[in-house]
Amino acid sequence: MKHNVKYLAILLSIGILSLQGCDEKRHQKLFGSWILEGSGNTSKEIKGFTLGKNGLASTINEPRRHYEQWFLKDNYLIIEGKQITDSCFAPLSDTFYIEDVSKENLILFRNEIKYHYIKEQ
DSSP states (O other): OHHHHHHHHHHHHHHHHHHHHHHHHHHHHHOEEEEETTSOSSTTTOOEEEEOTTSBEEEESOTTEEEEEEEEETTEEEEEEEEEETTEEEEEEEEEEEEEEOSSEEEEEETTEEEEEEEOO
């Protein structure tokens, strides 16, 4: 019985470490600037965001939205900051479900709307 408990504890530890490795790989893929597919032909029309390795975030060409930080929770990307409304700053928290992430593509859902981002090179 004692051996079974130790064996179970070892398996549980290995499982937790492997899940943390998956989260770390996902984090690595998310770093960088992401441009919304089809958002424009000129640099002023392109929209998106940047996710920094240090947890900092920023918007690209979104003058009313100011992203400040980001983090992952399960399969969700949460980006927080401030939004300008009627000359005031209001707290902003955008939560996206991550459907897929690769080195070049990021597919997110929010409020049943699908967003396809392309990594800026």
